[in-house]
Structures are given as C-alpha cells and as structure tokens.
Amino acid sequence: MALYVHKYGGTSVGDISRIKNVAERIHKARQRGDDVVVVVSAMSGETNKLVALAQAVQERPNPREMDVLLSTGEQVTIALLAMALQERGCPAVSYTGWQVRILSDASHTKARIEDIDTDEIIADLACGKVVVVAGFQGVTEDGDITTLGRGGSDTTAVALAAVLKADECLIYTDVDGVYTTDPRVEPRARKLDRITFEEMLEMASLGSKVLQIRSVEFAGKYNVPLRVVSSFVEGSGTLISYEEVGVEKALISGIAFNRDEAKLTVQGVPDRPGIASKILGPIADANIEIDMIVQNVAEDQTTDFTFTVNRGDYKKAMEILENTTKELGAKHVKGDDKIVKVSIVGVGMRSHAGIASKMFDALAREGVNIRMISTSEIKISVVVDEKYLELAVRTLHEAFGLEQSE
C-alpha cells in the first residue's frame, strides 16, 4: 500500500465548498487504497486578517504571541477538513503542530523543524484514518507554539513525507504543474512532466513561484519525490525528483525570469584586493539582498563593479553606494531599475557545449542587447532592458525547442 502526503494551500481550502472538494479528492485516493496524510494551510485571507489584528494592538507584535495568534488559522482548517471527511464516511482525525509534536527551534515566526513524532500518525493510518495535520506550525521543547515562516506548510508536508518515508509528497496548488516558462508571457509554454530538484531550485529562485525554495531544498536533501498538482483540475502535474540515469534529458528545461531587478555599477574603482567586500559590506549591513555580481577585468588600475538588487531596495542601495564610492575614491556610480533577468535552466547543459553561444546568438538575432551575464552549473542568466523581457523569453523558448512535446 502506498503512502502519500497531500498538501493543500490557502486557496485550495479558501471556503467551505473548496474544503469539501479537497475532502472529495482525498476520499477518492483512500478508495484507490492509498494511505493519506494531509497538510493544510489557513483558509486564504485568514492569516492576513490575524496579522492586521496584531498590528492594530502592538506596533511590533511580539513574535511568541504572534505565533500563538497565527497558528489558529491552520487549526480552523484541520478541524473543518476532518469534519468534511467524516461527513462523507471517510474516517479522519486532525492534529495541530504540537499534537503531532512537530518539534522546532524557538525562532518564532521563522522556526525550523528539528524532529517529528510519527507514532500516533502511523497508528491512525493503520486504523484506516486519514490524518489531517496543521501546516506551518511547530512547538518548542518548552511547549511554546512556533510558526515556520513563509511557505511553512510546504515544509511541513515535505518533512512529514521524509520521516514517514512517503512514496510521494503532492503539493496541491492553483497551477497544474511547472511550466517551461510563464504561460502569460509565452502562451506556447509547456507543462513539464518531470524536473530535477536542482532545476526546480533555479526556476523557483528565479521567480517561478510555484514552490517555496526551502521545501524544495528539503525534499532534495531527504530525496522525497515532490509532485506539483492542481487542486482544481485533474492531471498528473509535474514530478520533481533526482535525475534518472539513462533517461535522455532535454538540454534546457525552462526559461525563468525576474522582473524585480535593478542594477548598480561603480565605475573606476581602484583595483585593489578586498574592494568587493568594501562595496557590498554596507549593502548587506542594510539587509539588502544582492543577486548577480559582475566585475570586469581591470583597465588602467581601475575596474567597473556591477551588481543587482531587488527593485524595492534600489534607492536605498544607491544612497549607500554613493557614500561608499566617495570613501573608495571611485569615479562615479550609475544605476538602472528598468532591467530584468532572463535565465535558461537545465541539467542537460552540464554535458553540452555551445548552449551559451546558442542563447546569445538567438537574442542577438532579435536585437536584444545583453547588459550582464552570469552563469552556474545548470543556469545561464542575462540582464536585459525591461522592454525586451517578453521578446527574450519567447525567443529563447523557441530557440531551445521547448514548445514541442517531450
């Protein structure tokens, strides 16, 4: 008998009729003979409502109390889903994070799971029950309620699948799988049947917001096959797992992009060791995340140093950089917040030369000027002007033949 962990996000359990649909789906899985553990989020909108209440009471809500408050969201969903399952004759029992004993550290609002007790879950499954677990929440050794931060319900599901050695962890969401690129940009984008953990990490971090990075990392670490499936339409979704030996892989799996980028360049920096940390240190101290970094070869004892940040941090980064520049004796600073990043991702490129030149050629033919380039083992990213985003994505999608069926 196979064991599956299902995870349903806030939209999938957003109202009573959707909760009933979820119960229906789980009941069918049970009737096929599967054992099922379900992880659910708070009904959509509930968490925001609770956050607003807290902020109306305390300027900076106390993290311990915030977790007491927020954890009620999933607690409502587990009870309602267990009732909905029972109503259709499917035995079910709900557990909060502390009832399962999902032990976490004490970093309130962003706790990390340390251990999970599985005895009761295994006993309930053996009795034929569906076990409904509250996502996103844990409990410390001292009995304080914690929450796991953004995407925490995915993490709960993956962690449960890992400790229970589940056959698959199914993440039900409002999309029907992982696509070669965003279908809103390239209507010919194709759903992938499979993708590797590494590719998914690159796709996710580059802006394909299907899964939280942390849960993909976690699944990869414990080798839990993850499947992204739609809550609303039938289909097999996309399976995320390790690369299978002997399977002919496409060179490129998808085209990711990120509109939320801005770049800053310090020109004429004296080319001395330690210059990068002098420039980036103050930026990091201000809690601004840096994405790409490019430094050109030095000319005349000076160099140009370029990096990208989230567009929302652009002004702040520019102010900091103007101060740093004076101290370093650099010539001047320039920036651009009308840029985007477009990336090709695929494990296939490891063993194939010529992928990069094929990418640059394709873009050049369409007159897309490349402003920055950055590469990794399974990804090549370019920065282009914002106006070229759609053109660049469609061009690359076609150049690597992604619209064809596998």
Place this chain on the structure above:
Amino acid sequence: MALYVHKYGGTSVGDISRIKNVAERIHKARQRGDDVVVVVSAMSGETNKLVALAQAVQERPNPREMDVLLSTGEQVTIALLAMALQERGCPAVSYTGWQVRILSDASHTKARIEDIDTDEIIADLACGKVVVVAGFQGVTEDGDITTLGRGGSDTTAVALAAVLKADECLIYTDVDGVYTTDPRVEPRARKLDRITFEEMLEMASLGSKVLQIRSVEFAGKYNVPLRVVSSFVEGSGTLISYEEVGVEKALISGIAFNRDEAKLTVQGVPDRPGIASKILGPIADANIEIDMIVQNVAEDQTTDFTFTVNRGDYKKAMEILENTTKELGAKHVKGDDKIVKVSIVGVGMRSHAGIASKMFDALAREGVNIRMISTSEIKISVVVDEKYLELAVRTLHEAFGLEQSE
C-alpha cells in the same frame, strides 16, 4: 501582595479597542501592586461564526474536531491581549488550555476540569508578568483539546483562582453587579453589594443570567470569593461569598423570574406508587429538562400531577405525555405555555417564619392568581399567568423593601 484572577467575557474583548481597555484596566491593577492572572473568552461573535462553519461542513459536527475548532477563538484573544499589555509596558505571557495544562476529562464540548498545573503560572507571576489564560478549554491526558461548554470561561477562572488560592476571582461582564431583580422589569431594582453563593445559585438558575451556575457551584465548593464587576464602568460590583457570621442579613435578597416556562398537568392519575417515574421517565428519556414538580393530595384514588418544562420543549413534552396518559389510564392531559415563574430568594428566610404568607398576601392584594407553588430552604417560587409577570415582580420587590439601600 494580593493575587486576583480577572475574567473577561466575549463582549469585554469584542474588538481591538475593548481589548486595549482591558489591558489598561489590568495594567492599573498591576501598578497598584496586585498579581494578576487573566482568563478571556473568544471575541464576541467568533464562536458563533466557527459553529456556523462546522455546521456547513458536517451535519452533526464531530465533538473532538468541534473542540479543535472552537478553541481557536480564545487562542486569538490571549495573543492579542498579551500583545496589548506588552505594548503599554506591562510584561505578559499567554497560555492556551493545553499549555497551562488544564487537564480535563474527555467529554468533548462539555468537559470537566480535573487538574491544573500551576508551576509555570506561579513562576511567571514571580517574574512580574501578567499571565493570560484561554478560558473554556482544556486538554485530556491523551493530548486532545477539549472545551468546557457554556460558561466555560467562568469555570476556568474560578478553577484557577481555587488552585492558585487567589484572594478574589473578578468576573468582568456587561452588567455592574447582581441586582435585587431585573432593572428592565423593576426600575427601582438595587445593586447588591454582597450575596451568598446559595442565593446566587438560586438567582442564576431562575434566570438572572449574570453568572453560569456551574462556576458559582465551583466557587462555593472551593470557597473562592467571586466578584461580578462591569468591564465598562468603574465600581465595586457584587461580591459573592459565604454568609458572614454576625452580619444582619436582609430577609430577602432578590426577586428572580423565568419567562421560559410551560406547565403540563395529567389529571385523574390512578394514585399508585411509582406513578411519578412512569410519567416523568419518558420525558427525561427525550432529554427534556423538568423544572418544578407538584403533586396534589389524592382524591377518589386519583391524583393530579403537574410539572413545568422549558417553553421550547412544550409541544414535544405534550405529545409524549398524551401517549403515557393512555397507558396509565389517566383522565386527560392539559397544559399551558403562557405561564412564568417568579421567586423570592434569601438566606434570611431560613430563620424567619411568615415569609411565604407575606409573599402570597402581597400577590393576592394585587389580584395575581397563583397557579403553582414550590419551595426550598432559601427560595419560594410561584407560577403565575404570563401577563402578571411585571406586576408580580414589582409587587414583591416593594413588599420586601428591596428598593431601599442596605
């Protein structure tokens, strides 16, 4: 240093500004040097909202899951109140029922408290913290969440006051104390400064809905002085405690009444032993609560048997009774659902003769016809036609001099 348990009901914490008012009040008590443990209910309306969700999902909501669902209501309030206290510089920490470890039996939706761990509460108080506890909820030995049923937050407060040996348990509510009768019926009704547990029980069970009977019984059993106070206006409220020796007590403390009554009479019942249980057994089997029971002395080997039930159960009780009557060979059944019960309550009547005749005289002078009479140690109740309710209450209030100040 004195220790007080405060209890705030749903109306008192009904919105953010009220929660802030409660925090203000508790902070003042702390500044006076009191140690404070606070018990709170769900924000008003929340419990009904959760019940409606459950009923939309499951026809008869599973009691275990219902408790998981309902207990979120108080959990939201404790977090918000702890935040509101912290915001005004008053150290505070929240605890759910399971976090305190309010151990209960497993009777979901109507559990009874069996034990309370006080170690953490005492340690927090010693650190100068206000301890905010979720009312209405407990946890079983097996770690299942339970709720205590109607008035459960009062019970939590009284139980905590008992185990912590608090100086007083203050029940904050939307009235400023216990009155000699309902001020909407008799505008000259007077707030009582003190009342005994026994009197309060009679007043509560007769329809003065200030406190739940169970919490008064509990407070009496463990001798926890209870004080009913208003959340909205300043004042010392009404203290409920044991009768003080040597204090001259008024004969009568108050006039209680209950509009929600209906009476049924079986006429011409053969006067045999066991007849009462034959009549009342099927009624009890149908979960209909019986209030007053009167059986007249037998004439001609038959007797008349009368009892009262809640008006909502009248029709059902009548149907059952018509069947029973045939089996017993009784003459016939009649009923009246346009009756009310009016009672005088006071520990003083124990040692004073003539209270009953004073009551009946006063009613007779105003032409109020008495349909039934029932008496106990500290109470005399009469059933009268509904239309006489206000007249009867005002007449008795004046006859026993209740409008005068103590």
